[in-house]
Amino acid sequence: MKITDFKILKNEWVSPDCFELSLEPWEDLDVRPGQFLELSVPGKTLRRPVSVCGRDGRILRLCVRAAGEGTVILSGLKNGVINAIGPLGNGFSLPGKDPCCTSGAAGCGHGSGMYKEGSAAESRLLIVGGGIGCAPLLLLAEEAVKAGLEVTAVFGFRDREHALFEREMKALALRSIYCFDSEGDDAVSVVRREGLTDLPFRACGPLPMMEGLASAMSSDGEFSVETRMGCGFGACMGCSIRTVSGMKRVCKDGPVFRKGEIVWQSLR
Ligand SMILES: Cc1cc2nc3c(=O)[nH]c(=O)nc-3n(C[C@H](O)[C@H](O)[C@H](O)COP(=O)(O)OP(=O)(O)OC[C@H]3O[C@@H](n4cnc5c(N)ncnc54)[C@H](O)[C@@H]3O)c2cc1C
Ligand code: FES
Numbered sequence: 140m141k142i143t144d145f146k147i148l149k150n151e152w153v154s155p156d157c158f159e160l161s162l163e164p165w166e167d168l169d170v171r172p173g174q175f176l177e178l179s180v181p182g183k184t185l186r187r188p189v190s191v192c193g194r195d196g197r198i199l200r201l202c203v204r205a206a207g208e209g210t211v212i213l214s215g216l217k218n219g220v221i222n223a224i225g226p227l228g229n230g231f232s233l234p235g236k237d238p239c240c241t242s243g244a245a246g247c248g249h250g251s252g253m254y255k256e257g258s259a260a261e262s263r264l265l266i267v268g269g270g271i272g273c274a275p276l277l278l279l280a281e282e283a284v285k286a287g288l289e290v291t292a293v294f295g296f297r298d299r300e301h302a303l304f305e306r307e308m309k310a311l312a313l314r315s316i317y318c319f320d321s322e323g324d325d326a327v328s329v330v331r332r333e334g335l336t337d338l339p340f341r342a343c344g345p346l347p348m349m350e351g352l353a354s355a356m357s358s359d360g361e362f363s364v365e366t367r368m369g370c371g372f373g374a375c376m377g378c379s380i381r382t383v384s385g386m387k388r389v390c391k392d393g394p395v396f397r398k399g400e401i402v403w404q405s406l407r
Contacts, residue, residue: 140227140372141168144220148198154301157271158214159192160201162221167197171230172279173343173363173395176201176223177371180209186224187213188368188390190275193307202303204271227371228394231279231361233286234261234339265335265360266292267326267352269344270301275363276343277304284311291335293318295326295348327351341395350403363394364406381405 145162152158170191176199177186187209193200205211213221264283268276273294283290290313296302298321308315316333318324326348330336340360342352349362366389369377373391380389381402387393 272344
């Protein structure tokens with residue numbers, strides 16, 4: 140975890156309520172899909188957690204929904220620098236691949252790859268996102284394709300106007316399915332209809348979508364969950380949720396949790 144200043148290279152609207160930030164850190168950062176930054180917001184005491192959705196060399200991309208005062212302020216920062224703590228949180232794992240080479244540990248022997256081969260022979264991955272929850276999944280999709288997994292992504296949005304990352308997903312060697320509430324379709328229905336319920340999965344999105352997915356899937360998987368955060372790095376306990384193995388901090392023990400760990404009622 141580092142406290143770093145980032146140069147704002149780009150900040151532009153990509154949908155009616157979401158904008159994309161391109162940030163250049165002063166030093167290279169290792170970021171795993173599902174990890175986030177705690178961004179400082181001018182005039183606000185508390186930082187705001189935002190996932191990394193992409194990277195281009197050392198430049199990190201973030202996609203932010205203007206949800207309230209803090210994120211609206213962020214949407215207006217067109218240049219200069221922004222301070223952030225991160226990367227924070229555990230991030231997603233890839234099926235059959237153990238995280239590797241992401242901690243900066245020297246001499247791990249795996250070259251520039253981010254993951255080492257695991258024992259499991261899993262080669263397929265289902266990625267399911269809803270709305271701005273698709274942000275961390277874009278980076279995950281990129282890493283999963285790079286790691287040689289056969290990826291199917293199902294992304295759901297309110298309507299076509301609010302869809303995110305269509306261009307980026309088309310450029311990846313994966314099967315992506317977009318669906319829209321306005322057209323009477325949602326991500327969980329697509330997963331059921333397409334017979335994808337037995338695949339290892341990774342998901343992020345609105346709580347009803349994630350709960351629906353948890354009961355639809357016969358396979359194991361991981362969910363990235365959201366709570367309001369205080370410090371963002373494990374000190375205040377403000378983000379704690381109940382899990383089957385006791386209280387866990389979303390910022391430090393999560394935000395990614397295994398399907399069986401989450402006590403969904405405690406998130407409602
Ligand atoms: C680990 C993590 C990763 C996240 N990644 C992203 C991301 O990539 N892009 C993105 O747009 N947003 C992301 N969020 C959500 C984002 O942090 C909140 O939308 C933001 O903090 C709201 O701040 P605000 O001052 O604009 O809104 P506020 O005025 O604080 O709140 C506006 C509305 O959003 C709700 N809200 C605020 N914070 C959260 C939260 N953490 N979870 C759920 N609801 C909240 C409030 O209850 C209120 O209804 C993430 C949150 C977490 C915990
Ligand atoms: S936000 Fe402080 S412990 Fe998680």
